[in-house]
Amino acid sequence: MTVVGWLQILVILAAVVAFAMPLGAFMSKVFQGERNVLTPVLGPVERSFHRLAGIDPGKEQSWLGYALAMLAFNAAGFLILYLLLRAQGLLPFNPQGFAGLSPDLAFNTAVSFVTNTNWQAYGGETTMSHLSQMAGLTVQNFLSAATGIALAVALVRAFARSGAQTVGNFFTDVIRATLYVLLPLAVVTGLAQVAMGTPQTLEASATVETLEGGEQTLALGPVASQIAIKQIGTNGGGFFNVNAAHPYENPSPLSNALTIWQMLVVSIALVFAFGRLIGDKRQAVAILSVMALLLVAGIGVAYWAEAAGTPILASAGLDPAGGNMEGKEVRFGLAASAMFAAVTTGLSDGAVNSMHGSFTPLGGMVPMVLIMLGEILPGGVGAGLYGMLLIAIITVFVAGLMVGRTPEYLGKKIEAKEMKMAILAILILPTAILGFSAVSAVLPAALSGLGNAGPHGLSEIYYAYSSATGNNGSAFGGLAANSPWWNTTLGLAMLLGRFAYIVPMMAIAGSLVAKPKLAPSAGTFPTHGPLFAGLLAGIILILGGLQFFPALALGPIAEQVQMLGGKTF
Amino acid sequence: MLSQLRATATLLALFTLLLGLAYPLAMTAIAGVAFPDQASGSLVTRGGVAVGSSLIGQSFTGADYLQPRLSAAGDGYDGSASSGTNLAPTSARLAERLRTDGRAMKAATGAALLPADAITTSGSGLDPHVSPAFAELQVPRIAQARGLTPQEVRRVITQNTAGRTLGLLGEPRVLVLGVNLGLDALAPNAAAN
Numbered sequence: 001m002t003v004v005g006w007l008q009i010l011v012i013l014a015a016v017v018a019f020a021m022p023l024g025a026f027m028s029k030v031f032q033g034e035r036n037v038l039t040p041v042l043g044p045v046e047r048s049f050h051r052l053a054g055i056d057p058g059k060e061q062s063w064l065g066y067a068l069a070m071l072a073f074n075a076a077g078f079l080i081l082y083l084l085l086r087a088q089g090l091l092p093f094n095p096q097g098f099a100g101l102s103p104d105l106a107f108n109t110a111v112s113f114v115t116n117t118n119w120q121a122y123g124g125e126t127t128m129s130h131l132s133q134m135a136g137l138t139v140q141n142f143l144s145a146a147t148g149i150a151l152a153v154a155l156v157r158a159f160a161r162s163g164a165q166t167v168g169n170f171f172t173d174v175i176r177a178t179l180y181v182l183l184p185l186a187v188v189t190g191l192a193q194v195a196m197g198t199p200q201t202l203e204a205s206a207t208v209e210t211l212e213g214g215e216q217t218l219a220l221g222p223v224a225s226q227i228a229i230k231q232i233g234t235n236g237g238g239f240f241n242v243n244a245a246h247p248y249e250n251p252s253p254l255s256n257a258l259t260i261w262q263m264l265v266v267s268i269a270l271v272f273a274f275g276r277l278i279g280d281k282r283q284a285v286a287i288l289s290v291m292a293l294l295l296v297a298g299i300g301v302a303y304w305a306e307a308a309g310t311p312i313l314a315s316a317g318l319d320p321a322g323g324n325m326e327g328k329e330v331r332f333g334l335a336a337s338a339m340f341a342a343v344t345t346g347l348s349d350g351a352v353n354s355m356h357g358s359f360t361p362l363g364g365m366v367p368m369v370l371i372m373l374g375e376i377l378p379g380g381v382g383a384g385l386y387g388m389l390l391i392a393i394i395t396v397f398v399a400g401l402m403v404g405r406t407p408e409y410l411g412k413k414i415e416a417k418e419m420k421m422a423i424l425a426i427l428i429l430p431t432a433i434l435g436f437s438a439v440s441a442v443l444p445a446a447l448s449g450l451g452n453a454g455p456h457g458l459s460e461i462y463y464a465y466s467s468a469t470g471n472n473g474s475a476f477g478g479l480a481a482n483s484p485w486w487n488t489t490l491g492l493a494m495l496l497g498r499f500a501y502i503v504p505m506m507a508i509a510g511s512l513v514a515k516p517k518l519a520p521s522a523g524t525f526p527t528h529g530p531l532f533a534g535l536l537a538g539i540i541l542i543l544g545g546l547q548f549f550p551a552l553a554l555g556p557i558a559e560q561v562q563m564l565g566g567k568t569f
Numbered sequence: 570m571l572s573q574l575r576a577t578a579t580l581l582a583l584f585t586l587l588l589g590l591a592y593p594l595a596m597t598a599i600a601g602v603a604f605p606d607q608a609s610g611s612l613v614t615r616g617g618v619a620v621g622s623s624l625i626g627q628s629f630t631g632a633d634y635l636q637p638r639l640s641a642a643g644d645g646y647d648g649s650a651s652s653g654t655n656l657a658p659t660s661a662r663l664a665e666r667l668r669t670d671g672r673a674m675k676a677a678t679g680a681a682l683l684p685a686d687a688i689t690t691s692g693s694g695l696d697p698h699v700s701p702a703f704a705e706l707q708v709p710r711i712a713q714a715r716g717l718t719p720q721e722v723r724r725v726i727t728q729n730t731a732g733r734t735l736g737l738l739g740e741p742r743v744l745v746l747g748v749n750l751g752l753d754a755l756a757p758n759a760a761a762n
Contacts, residue, residue: 008737053579054572073577080581125649135589142588171576178584183592190596191603197624200600200608205649208612208619210627211634211749218622218648220610224600225593242651245692247624248610253739312664313689316671319702322685326663327653330638330686330698333740337692354692355653364658456657477655559659568661 001307005335009299012257012339013292016264023181023265024272024284030180031153031173031273033057042179049175060166063510066154067503069170070147074114074499077143082110084136094129095204101127108487113137115498116144116380118230118237118350118473119490121482125219125240130202137237138226142186145233145266146177148382151502152270153177153277155386158509159410160278162517167509181266182232189262190228196258197251200224223248231262234380236350236473244340244353245329256336256353263349267378270385278410282528287388290537291378295346298366298377303338305363311566327358338363341474345370348380350473357452357460357476361563364476365556368463371470373544374429380471386505390422392527393508395539397422399525399532408524411517418511421504428500430547432469432493437461437551445485451478454569455559462555464490469497613746615753621746622648626697633714635699635707635726635748638686639670642694653692678706698742701730715756725751 029036050057061069084091085106089099101109105121112119113136122128128137150173157167194200199220206218223239227249230237240246250256268288275284307323314320323334332340337354344351345367356364370377376388393414400407400414407414440446440461450457456476463476468490475481481490518524526532562569600608612619621627626637628646643650656663670688674680684702704726712719729747733739 004733004737008739011737049580049583052583053576055576069573069576072573073580076577076581080585123650123652125651134593135585138593139585139589143584171580175580178588183588187592187596191599194596194600194604194607197607197611199610200597201610202597203609206610206612206619206622208621208627211620211746211753212629212631214628216621216625216627216646216648218610218625219651222593222597224608225596229588240651240693242653242693242695245653246651247626247693247695247697251611251624253734257734257738309685310658312658313667313685316664316667316688317675317681317683318667318671318685318688319682322700324658324689325685326656326658326689327692328689329692329696330700330742331696331739336739352692355655357655357657358653358692360658451655452657452660454657454659456659459657477653478657559657563659568659568664569657 001303002335005303008335009339012260016261016268020265020268021272023269025276027181027269027273028276030176031277036180038180038184046175046179050172053171055169055171057169057172060169062165063154063167063506063513066167066170067506070151070502071499073170073174074147077140078110078114081113081136081140082106085109085132088129088132091129091131093131093134093202096129098127098129104484104487105482108491111491111494112473113140113235113237114144115471115494116148116233116235116348116383117468117471117494118235119468119475119494120237120473121487123241124238130221133226133239134222138229141226141229141233141235141237142178142182143174145182145229145235145381146174148380149177149181149266149270150174150382151506152382152385155389155505155509156274156277158513159412161513163515164513167513182229185232185266186225186228189232189258190224192258193228193255194224196255197248198224198227198255199248228262231259231349231351232266234263234267234347234349236344238351244351245355250353253331253336256332256340259351259353260340260343263347263351264343264378266381267347267384270382271378274385280410280528283410286528286533287392287536290533290540291376291388294537294540295342295377298342298346298370299339302342302359302363302366303335305360305366306334306338308360310360310563312563312568324360324363327355329354341367342370344474345375345472346377346379348375348383348471350467352474355477356463356474357478361456361556361560364459365552367474368459368466368556369544369548369552371466371472372429372433372548373540375470375472376540383471390425390505390508391540391543392536393418393422394426395532395536396525396527398539399535403525405523405525408518409527411520412512412515413518418508421508425501425504426543428496429469432496433462433465434551436465436489436493440489443485445483449480449483449486451480452569455555455562456569459555459559462551465493468493471497613750615750623744623746624697626695626745629745629749632710634752635704635711635743635745637745638696638699639688639690640694641690646695648695651693651695653694654690677710680706697744697746699745701741701743704743704748711752715752717756721755722752725755
């Protein structure tokens with residue numbers, strides 16, 4: 001680890017917070033339907049979308065209406081994307097002449113992009129036509145992110161309102177999230193990415209004559225427009241197979257900093273918007289400090305583990321001071337690779353600028369653990385905030401048990417119904433990850449996809465189901481996941497991780513919005529101070545640890561111990 | 570219920586037109602005017618012929634060229650099939666490869682310790698750079714093959730070395746294609762030597 005490496009990490013994080021504050025203020029205006037700086041340009045577009053779709057923005061929905069509208073919108077989006085992928089061979093903008101996808105791969109991919117996971121069982125440049133990349137994947141990159149933002153805003157309204165029945169209008173929230181937040185950010189930062197070297201063309205490829213007289217075909221396409229929203233919307237699905245490690249997707253250290261900034265900025269801004277919408281910015285600061293503390297700790301462990309290298313690298317004659325550069329790019333080095341790995345999984349982004357499967361066992365455990373902790377550090381756009389608020393509910397409940405009082409959070413009494421729903425949501429993660437992993441660990445059809453033997457093979461399984469259930473999308477890439485078993489079960493894990501989590505969360509929103517907002521009394525446990533922040537961080541770690549530590553002991557921890565003993569598989 | 574279905578169908582159609590066609594096509598048009606070189610892949614030409622991209626690594630095996638890192642993209646530096654090895658840190662295959670390559674490179678260069686990128690594969694398989702230390706390791710070989718002095722080779726390498734951006738971001742790096750174009754310009758008949 002170097003001072004410059006740490007400085008790089010802290011400067012990028014500071015740049016995120018500096019922009020997220022005003023963006024959060026802007027977003028709180030957008031979602032209250034107030035006039036904002038973009039209204040003169042986008043107001044007419046927003047109104048025409050409402051008019052054409054027959055939506056009255058003033059007509060709000062109950063939690064159930066909101067959730068059903070969300071489900072219908074996502075189901076229809078899935079169906080269109082599935083059909084598009086199946087039929088891509090017959091459609092235009094297909095200069096490479098790619099055939100339609102197989103049913104299981106089309107299912108997996110459509111689910112993957114609708115759930116904001118962007119797990120990719122295929123290599124982009126060898127599978128997807130330009131039309132599929134643009135009209136299929138790019139559209140869902142926007143809409144799955146907008147769905148997440150809308151849901152988070154609905155839950156925040158439930159805390160902000162007192163004795164109300166409705167939590168907002170889903171369609172209006174999606175339109176506003178897309179038009180005012182995601183699209184402008186994607187256009188501006190996407191063009192910046194082109195300026196830094198990312199291609200944006202309808203050509204399929206360029207062929208060049210190499211200096212040694214060979215021929216090299218360079219895959220091209222409308223790359224920048226897709227990868228801008230892939231990061232802004234914490235989707236993470238790359239245009240190319242190796243995602244943000246590809247020099248066209250991420251040409252330079254500067255573009256790498258921009259890419260990390262892109263994936264963090266909306267999620268952090270949402271926390272600031274949350275503070276404004278509930279009228280208490282200190283609450284946002286408390287949550288943000290927990291996110292920052294644990295995320296920086298994750299970055300630190302990954303950076304340390306990768307800089308430490310492995311005895312196997314050292315015995316081959318490599319300078320131990322250089323760390324582990326297998327699967328990493330020279331232009332990023334150790335610090336920027338470790339930071340990217342932690343951020344992409346602290347979020348639910350899933351883009352990668354280095355190959356997590358080739359990290360040292362402890363370094364690779366960091367992204368896996370960050371997913372298992374629920375991707376709330378700070379989590380994907382929207383999903384991170386509502387996930388964190390569920391943990392906060394559990395935290396005040398635990399605190400209430402310790403002192404024997406009815407817990408309250410943000411002026412709302414937390415009672416049996418909210419707790420049941422919160423636990424129901426939280427349990428999805430261990431159920432899907434450990435359940436599917438257990439079956440896959442003994443099934444020949446699953447095991448034949450593993451790329452590595454020994455404990456790392458088990459880690460590949462854990463990582464795949466963690467990534468799918470957590471809607472992350474990154475992978476230990478040794479796993480050959482494009483087979484009916486993996487495509488189908490990972491698709492199911494993605495659906496469970498997204499929607500089986502959202503419905504109980506929305507039920508909590510429905511229950512809370514109807515409750516009166518209580519003024520804090522002498523007996524209220526304050527949720528803006530360091531005591532609550534510490535408790536919240538503790539609950540996150542204890543929950544994750546209890547659920548996953550035994551599994552991790554058999555995977556990455558066993559591998560680390562074996563590796564230090566010089567054992568290979 | 571019916572109004573919800575109408576809203577869903579209409580919005581998906583509108584968003585597909587706006588985000589799936591208008592947005593990427595408008596970005597393509599703007600990028601093509603404002604940044605035509607980058608938008609079409611940052612191609613490098615020599616004598617009117619495209620010989621590579623300044624962003625994408627290519628294969629060099631000759632002793633007279635600066636050699637890049639090992640690549641797992643296709644058969645090596647396949648610009649249409651990016652890939653890492655995805656081998657585990659405890660993979661026997663990786664350990665065996667590292668031992669063999671490490672022994673060979675130490676014998677060829679006489680170095681006691683090899684730079685971290687010298688025998689490891691990159692993440693993309695298309696890494697266009699090597700570390701300054703790995704480039705320095707290759708200077709005597711290139712100089713001998715080209716009939717140049719080590720200082721002349723180093724000068725070309727320095728011209729194609731970038732530091733950390735703003736002194737902070739990323740790592741110092743040497744652009745392999747840039748160095749090799751520079752070497753060819755300096756000693757054009759290297760192949761004949």
